[in-house]
Amino acid sequence: MTGENDVRGSTLGGLEGLDPGPFSRRGFVMTSLITGLTLATARVEAQAITTDAEGIEAGEVKIPAADGPMPGYRAVPTGAGPFPIVLVVEEIFGVHDYIKDICRRLAKAGYCAVAPELYARQGDLSTMTDVKTIIAEVISKTPDAQWIADLDATAAWAASAAKGDPGRLGVMGWCRGGRAAWLYDAHRTDLKAAVAWYGPLGGERSAIQPRTAGDVAAEIHAPLLALYGAADAGIPVASVEEARDKARAAGKTVELVVFPEAPHGFHADYRPSYRKEAAADGWARALAFLKRHGVA
Structure with missing residues (x-):
């Protein structure tokens, strides 16, 4: 583990207000990814999709971050490239087998897909079995400025060392990662497209997480596809519609799809x-959206 360093948050272009001041980079608690599936939620492992690595290169990688190597997972087609980049943003459970499989699915579709472990400094998600503990001890203590900088570092690494094309950059996230997709879209001016799978639009604000996804809806740069479930008990459809309308009023592009019978986590094939x-x-809509907006 590296020593404790004080890293001052810089003003993050395109996302005003996301500068909480100094935050501590503590070094990495997690130095490798989770093996298998998360222990923190009910699982139905027999139905989980497993994508093979035929025709692609896939595996754990170390991504250079400001304070050391950050664990991550990369999948990319074989061949010289460069290939369009999709930053894959995890749920709250870490980069476990489900997230790794998503990277392989994207690679099969022609993308350089990279999932950095954005919570590696805050806690060891491989050992955590309780959602409330993860939220209290890891999620709420991870500064937005930190993970946004880590996604920037991941994009730079993908372009320089992983056969990625920096001119064709997209982001896709699930649950908390869906929130990240909205925020990163408001930060990254050269992003081509974003896909948010049931990411919360509201939530509590704090000094290190000063703005919600709904707060920045009018500030997104790239077109965003919002995929939500009408039966999601935690995210009212009205809140997503409000964010969509706020974005559209500002001249932004948000395409909202609401699946009538779907609960939260409807894409998570390892869960009930x-x-x-x-x-x-x-998934088909997401791939078509990326292609339509230049990430292909």
């Missing part, structure tokens, strides 16, 4: 919340 038809439809 999985809804096969909605997940497949959403």
Whole structure:
């Protein structure tokens, strides 16, 4: 583990207000990724999708961050490239087998997909078995400025060392990662497209997480596809519609798709919340959206 360093948050271009001041980079608690699936939620492992690595290169990588090597997972087609980059943003459970498989699916579709472990400094998600503990001890203590800088570092690494094309950059996230997709879209001026799978639009604000996804809806740069479930008990459809309308009023592009019977986590094929038809439809829409907006 590296020593404790004080890193001052810089003004993050395109996302005013996301400068909470100094925050501590503590070094990495997690130096490698989770093996298997998360221990922190109910699982139905028999239904989990497993994508092979035929025709692609896939595996754990070390991504140079400001304070040392950050663990991550990369999947990319074989061949010289460069290939369009998709930054894959995890749920709250870490880069486990489900997130790794998503990277392989994207690689099969022609993308350089990279999932950095954005919570590696705050806690060891491989050992955590309780959602409330993860939220209290890891999620709420991870500064937005930190993970945004880490995604920037991941994009730079993908372009320089992983056969990625920096001119074709997209982001896709699930749950908390869906929130990240909105925020990163408001930060990154050269982003081509973003896909948010059931990311919360509201939530508590804090000194290190000063703005919600709904707060920045009018500030996004790239077109955003919002995939949500009408049966999501934690994210009212009205809140997503409000964010969409706020974005559109500012001249931004947000395409909202609401799946009538789908609960939160409907794409997570390893969980009881999985809804096969909605997940497949959403995935097809996501790939088409990336292609339509220049990430292909």
